[in-house]
Amino acid sequence: MRAGDHGEALVLSHIGDSQLALGRTRDARNTWTAALEILTALGHADAEGLKVRLAWLDGARDAAADLPTGLRERAKPVDLHNVIGRGDPEGVMWGEPTGSRPARRTVLRQLASVPLLTLPTLGLGACARDADPSDDPFGVRRDAPLEVVIFNGGYGDEYAKVHQSMYRTKFPKADVTHVPTKDIQGLVQPRLMAGNPPDVVLNDGARQFQLGSLVNDGQLASLDGLMNARTIDDPAVKVREMLLPGTMDSGTFNATVYSLNYAYTLFGLYYDAALFRSKGWTAPTTWDEFRALAPKIKAAGIAPWTHAGDYPYYMGWPLADWIQKVGGTAAAMKIDNLEPGAWRQEAVTAALSMVIEMVAKGWVLRGSENLSHLESQQALIDGKAALMPCGTWLENEMKGSLRPGVELTLLPVWSVSDGDALPHGSVRAGAVGSFVVPEKAANKAGALEYLRIMASAAGAAAFARSTLSLASIRGSADTVTGSTALTSAREVLGRAGTNILQWRLNDWYVNLDKQWQAAVDDLMRGRIKRPSEFTTRMEWAADQIAKDPSVTKFRRQK
Structure with missing residues (x-):
């Protein structure tokens, strides 16, 4: 049995897709088998979906028929009967032929160009339009190399490997280079x-x-x-x-868009719902509720609050949001x-x-104040x-050390008083993680197409599955289950409605942001008393900053 990680299995599966599309059936079978061994060793649910595809590849329809009914129904190829010209809505996979049957090689080649499965947890298939060479609005040179630099932080970089595999499927002659780093400035500047410069940079x-x-x-x-x-999904x-x-x-500067901010992040307060339940505590929705609860928490030998003092902007988030809650967007x-x-x-x-x-x-x-x-x-x-x-990257960033039974749950910042301009439930939410294309990128067209693939x-869905977080694309996490953190984030966003808190200071003015963080640091160290x-x-x-003519000014309208 082979060991490996889920990301490697995703990449192998996409390679198998490309091999099958080229008619290299034996290579595709070997590649998918390697991916299946990894998924089986991990006990991952995606293994069942890949078994279905291998069964079809080998002509073993009986093996697919042995799957549980519910899984078999959800594992039907998407619109396969339309792609291969059959009138049977059940398609070749499950039903008997009702019309002429196309050649096996034709079916196999066309099968590779559609989404693998509609199984909600599956991340192994590329979108049908991804592999359509005619869908190329930017005129990409098909053999031009593409270099993608990814900040490898709280969201990791496995999702980026899937995106790059999708790009390779569409442009198999292109050499795609994946460069993970924690020091974007040091590498790119x-x-x-x-x-x-590289062609695509995740600035984070x-x-x-x-x-x-x-x-x-x-x-x-x-x-x-x-x-x-x-x-890609709908022209x-x-x-x-x-x-x-x-x-x-969030990516617009003076009416021009310069970044695709991809991770739709909610910022708020996290707590362990299981711990609160066991202690009989209720998560606070107002400052008065927290003031009443904090002594009880402290009496239980637990600190009511912690924050990442090494990075003062972590504490700056709720402080700024309380300001906006009290005073409103104005x-x-x-x-x-x-x-x-x-x-x-x-x-x-x-x-x-x-x-x-x-x-x-x-x-x-x-x-x-000294914690990372x-x-x-x-x-x-x-x-x-x-x-x-x-923010909502928390669960993914800490998945390696999560204890069984911990239920990470997102809570909007509490209300300061009854006189707050914005209601409880207002939440800071927006797209972060700025994907940018340098002006002098060698493959600018390929970079734009890469971002379009990301927006499919x-x-x-690959981002949401990999990170247990929302992408800034509608419906990204609709089928992701099993995460209290992600479930609570979806619920918080739904309840917030139009009451979304946003700030631009940190994006617009680097020196002012530095002053803000230094002041927040002094605040949390107890140096600021009033x-x-x-x-x-x-x-x-x-x-x-306002008086400095060398600093370009930006203006927020809403």
């Missing part, structure tokens, strides 16, 4: 300066570029053409129409737009007063802390 992580700076320097290609291109639908709300806005727009007096708004003072009290009363896990993101997340999983700010139904110390500092920093 020298190449930008030398004029030979602690060492990411400030997109506003790259835009100002003319380093990024416009993605407006991608947004207006037809989707009548444009890519922009498949994006979740706010996705285009308060956030004043700050993002560098309006005079924006940091002296009452909403800022109210949010800061709350956090200052949390620190002063010892409700934060001791030493949190992984250490703070482990503290939550280990039951050392009850609540922690994070199959590409988005809200005015924080607001005066940030008002001064914002004024400096």
